[in-house]
Amino acid sequence: MTGNITKNPTDISPAQPRCAWKSLAPGAEINQAAWSDQASRFLQPSLVSLLTRLHRELDGERRRLLAARDERQQRFNAGAVPDYLPEGASVRGRDWRVAPLPPDLLTRRVEITGPVNDTKMVINMLCRNEDGQRADAAMLDFEDSMKPTWQNVMDGVDNLVGAANNDLTFEKRSPTGDVVKRYAVDASDMPLLMVRCRGLHLDESNLRIDDTPISGGLLDLALSAFHTAEVLSCRGKTPKYYVPKCEHYLEARWWNALFRRLEGALSLPRGTLRATFLIETLPAAFQMEEILFEIRERAAGLNVGRWDKIFSDIKVLREHPDRVLADRASISLNRPWMKAYAEALINICHRRGALAMGGMAAFTPGKTAERRQEQTRKVVADKEFEYRLGHDGCWVSHPYFIGPALSSFVTDNQIDRIPPCPERPDLLPAGSGPRTLDGLRTNVRVGIGYLRGWNEGIGCVAWDDLMEDLATLEISRAQIWQWLRHAVVLDDGTEVTRDLVLKIFDEELQKIIDEVRTTLAEATSGVIDAEVNAFALAKRDAAEIFTEEQFRSFLSTRSELVPD
Numbered sequence: 001m002t003g004n005i006t007k008n009p010t011d012i013s014p015a016q017p018r019c020a021w022k023s024l025a026p027g028a029e030i031n032q033a034a035w036s037d038q039a040s041r042f043l044q045p046s047l048v049s050l051l052t053r054l055h056r057e058l059d060g061e062r063r064r065l066l067a068a069r070d071e072r073q074q075r076f077n078a079g080a081v082p083d084y085l086p087e088g089a090s091v092r093g094r095d096w097r098v099a100p101l102p103p104d105l106l107t108r109r110v111e112i113t114g115p116v117n118d119t120k121m122v123i124n125m126l127c128r129n130e131d132g133q134r135a136d137a138a139m140l141d142f143e144d145s146m147k148p149t150w151q152n153v154m155d156g157v158d159n160l161v162g163a164a165n166n167d168l169t170f171e172k173r174s175p176t177g178d179v180v181k182r183y184a185v186d187a188s189d190m191p192l193l194m195v196r197c198r199g200l201h202l203d204e205s206n207l208r209i210d211d212t213p214i215s216g217g218l219l220d221l222a223l224s225a226f227h228t229a230e231v232l233s234c235r236g237k238t239p240k241y242y243v244p245k246c247e248h249y250l251e252a253r254w255w256n257a258l259f260r261r262l263e264g265a266l267s268l269p270r271g272t273l274r275a276t277f278l279i280e281t282l283p284a285a286f287q288m289e290e291i292l293f294e295i296r297e298r299a300a301g302l303n304v305g306r307w308d309k310i311f312s313d314i315k316v317l318r319e320h321p322d323r324v325l326a327d328r329a330s331i332s333l334n335r336p337w338m339k340a341y342a343e344a345l346i347n348i349c350h351r352r353g354a355l356a357m358g359g360m361a362a363f364t365p366g367k368t369a370e371r372r373q374e375q376t377r378k379v380v381a382d383k384e385f386e387y388r389l390g391h392d393g394c395w396v397s398h399p400y401f402i403g404p405a406l407s408s409f410v411t412d413n414q415i416d417r418i419p420p421c422p423e424r425p426d427l428l429p430a431g432s433g434p435r436t437l438d439g440l441r442t443n444v445r446v447g448i449g450y451l452r453g454w455n456e457g458i459g460c461v462a463w464d465d466l467m468e469d470l471a472t473l474e475i476s477r478a479q480i481w482q483w484l485r486h487a488v489v490l491d492d493g494t495e496v497t498r499d500l501v502l503k504i505f506d507e508e509l510q511k512i513i514d515e516v517r518t519t520l521a522e523a524t525s526g527v528i529d530a531e532v533n534a535f536a537l538a539k540r541d542a543a544e545i546f547t548e549e550q551f552r553s554f555l556s557t558r559s560e561l562v563p564d
Helices: 037-042 045-077 084-094 119-126 150-164 216-234 249-265 288-294 306-316 336-351 370-391 398-406 437-454 471-483 498-519 525-546
Strands: 021-025 028-031 109-117 135-143 170-171 181-183 191-197 203-209 213-214 240-243 273-279 301-306 355-361 392-395 462-463 467-468
Touching: 021 045, 028 045, 028 150, 028 498, 045 203, 045 213, 045 216, 045 249, 084 109, 084 288, 109 119, 109 213, 119 150, 119 170, 119 181, 150 191, 150 216, 150 467, 191 216, 191 249, 203 216, 203 240, 216 240, 216 249, 240 249, 249 273, 249 498, 273 288, 288 301, 288 336, 306 336, 306 355, 336 355, 336 370, 336 437, 336 525, 355 370, 370 392, 370 398, 392 398, 437 462, 437 467, 437 498, 467 471, 471 498, 471 525, 498 525
Parallel strands: 109 135, 109 392, 135 191, 191 240, 240 273, 273 301, 301 355, 355 392
Antiparallel strands: 021 028, 028 203, 170 181, 203 213, 462 467
16 A cells, blocks of 8 residues: 555544643643543542552553553564463363352343443433333443543543432423423433443543553543442442453453452452453454453453454454455354354353353434334344344344344343353454445445544444444454455455545545535535535545554544643
């Protein structure tokens, strides 16, 4: 690949602005522009002291773990492939089980997920839908469905505290300020409350300890536990968390050490804070048993994070010409390596006493009854397949699909069912088709649509009847990068080149602009022009990122500084 490109990309944020720093405690300081009323309420002196200590004790090891990721990737780029670890044999062969699951963690048939910063969306996740159906659990997300702006993080903590205290409300107002509708949680009828923190690789730029940005995931967990764990525990509810992007059992050990320190600092019995780890990277798929062992005192289960897993498959083996993947829409648990990974996760979890959670139904309801019926059929078929495999539950991204998903999971859990599994299943992805121009166009269109939202501080967008979050954006950019890297010839004989990709970006932008003009036909020219310009900017950003010469490990590895 050639062209005017970024040689060493790290993220898509603009150059970080200069800022003034406010001291919160010796060694701890916050970007002055981030010191809002919310921040002052949540970053209490005792919490700042705790954050300082946690950072000093754990951040050195975090950075060593991130460096180890880079070293492994260099070996993969040179031709190696992930494999089972020899040192894991003792764990795999030993008789052990995770700590007994609390009663409120035993039924998680359907979990609904969404960004924690959106108050209305959080309330909708915690309430029954129009059909009277309610999810068993709600995962409030600081990660892939939320762009980690400082304001979003603070709003997220606000919503989480409100949900934990059973008093979260939202008022929809008219242009004149009148209350049109009031939304509120029902304290007597709420699902299990869960939090997903940011991954190991993400820095929070607006808060630093000893001149070093704090870990975003550490901050999310500490804020969440400090402000909600005790109140939840006192009500007999389990403080429950999701940990994403784990790549190695030593990373799981790091997270467990963080949970232990939080429990100690908050005077909570060991194992109070429970966690489900997403197995959504190719290296982690070969270490599921070791990862579960590391968190056995607090494990609630493991999750088949299949969308991020597809991204990881491409990323890890991006230099392997024999493992170039097919159109993203054609890859699911229908592929042998994907099904083997799900079956292995179920087998491991159930043998060890943990739940095995399935994947996401990413639909948003279509505009016509026929489209919604088609989507419902697909959701039911997908969830029935997951249930037959042995999963204990699944994810949905929209309340509309809670009922169809629940209809497929007909028991509280299947933890006593241990499906057969080879001792060392083949988990390596195989290069295959189809590889089509339509698939290329889908990736381009997702890139434009997603970055349109990202540029406005939004981490998930409803796009073409799907909920596109950071995971699916990552698949799209990784796939185009891989196809360019290996000069893939599509099924119709077309070679994927940079010029072709840029041409398709232009074509898809024009289609989107035409759709905008049709949808906003009654709007003012100013409104229409603003939308067109926003999509044009998103197209520019996406085209640059998707055609970079050097592949970036993640879209972003740091939050943006709040400008003065």
